[in-house]
Amino acid sequence: MKAWQIENSFGLENLHIKEVAYPKLQNGQVLIKMAACSLNYRDLVTVAGAYGKTVKTPLVPCSDGVGTVVEQGPNATRFPIGTRISPIFFPHWIDGAATPYVLPDALGGAYDGTLAQYMAVDEKACVMVPDHLTDVQAASLPCAALTAWSALFEQADLNSSDSLVIQGTGGVALFALLFAKAVGAQVLITSSSDQKLAMAKELGADHTVNYYDNPNWRNEVKSVWSEGADHIIELGGAQTLEQSIRSVRIGGHISLIGVLTGTNTSSIPLPLILMRNIRIQGVTVGSRSAFERMNDFIREHKITPVIDRTFNFNEVPSAFKYLESGQHFGKVCIEL
Structure with a gap:
């Protein structure tokens, strides 16, 4: 079978399509014929060799994908042949809070990921996906959607x-927008692109701010909600965390998810966090049980993921380059 693999050295130039051995099923595993994958910023970092010590070569990258069960290993009974399923991001995180046992091992990092024609996966580390979604749409759920959820x-x-x-x-960000509007929350979204902000409006965003035009966007937040926002999805990191702290209400909640602007900062206003009872919570994807609850919500509300562009299996390097360019609005996907 074919798989995309980093064989010896990291770097996108070293990601090549290879003929690799067909998976042999172990006890409790299912064989998935993959139909689609989606890319995350984390995949760019992993391929570049900057994700951490758990990542070794050779490696099949990417955590997100969907496919159909075509074979059951010994004692595998959860999913009949023909069931459409996704592997979960953390194969050992089934339920409850995260522990040292379930973190940091993840698909496409500590383990081979989804950029392959077939995968052998423990059936306990998979979930069924909503029927109303296409393969490409369903492939976008395991990391980005579950993190937002x-x-x-x-x-x-x-x-x-x-x-x-x-x-x-x-x-x-867009999954957070879709989920928030499904429950009727008010949403303000930021971007450097007026075009993308207009598209976010079409998805239901109530307020938008261009942070290039308004670098102190916390003032815009306070103009909408004088006491500050109840929740903030913090995706920027070092250069945006201070503004998030100044934008959230007393007793508010900041979900620290991304570090797109860097990991170091010298201007965190600690007194504000203390005096305003602000809760800052790190978020690292989620458990299988959380994935299943999210899928029930997606089914109930008929939520459709936003897909920007789909590449075919032979165009994987181009897909990575497109993601890196930042042009996308929504998910960048691979169709097998």
């Missing part, structure tokens, strides 16, 4: 009376 509903309790600030228009 965990931030809003597993580690917080977003409801219709709440206000939410979302930074950017990437995968996590």
Whole structure:
């Protein structure tokens, strides 16, 4: 079978399509014929060799994908042949809180990922996907969607009376927007692109701010909600965290998800966090049980992921370059 693999050295120039051995099923595993994959910023970092010590070569990258069960290994009974399923991001995180056992091992990092024609996966590390989604749409769920879901509903309790600030228009951001509007929350979204902000408006965003035109966007947040927002999806990192802290209300909640502007900062206003009872919560994807709860929500509300562009299996390097360019609005996907 064919798979995209980093064989010896990291770097996109070293990601090549290879003929690799067909998976042999172990006890409790299922064989998935992959139909589609989607890319995350984390995949760019992994291929570049900057994700951490758990990532070794050779490696099949990418965590997100969907396919159909075509074979069951010994004692595998959860999914009949023909069932459409996705592997989960953290194969050992089934339920409850994260532990050292379930983190940081993840698909496309510590383990071979989804950029292959077939995958052998423990059946306990998979979920069924909503029937109303296409393969490409379903492939976008395991990382970006579940991260947004965990931030809003597993580690917080977003409801219709709440206000939410979302930074950017990437995968996590747009899933957060879709989920928030499904429960009736008010949403302000930021971007450097007026075109992307207009598209976010079409998806239901109530307020938009171009942070190039308004670099102190916290003032815009306070002009909409004088006491500050209830929740903030913090995706920027070092250069945006201070503004998030100054934009959230007393007792508010900041979901720290991304570090797109860097990992170091010297201007975190610690007294504000203390005096205003602000909760900052790191978010790292989620468990299988959370994935299943999210899928029930997606089914109930008939939510459709935003797909920017789909590449074919022979165009994987081009897909990575397109993601890196930042032109996308929504998910960048691979169709097998």
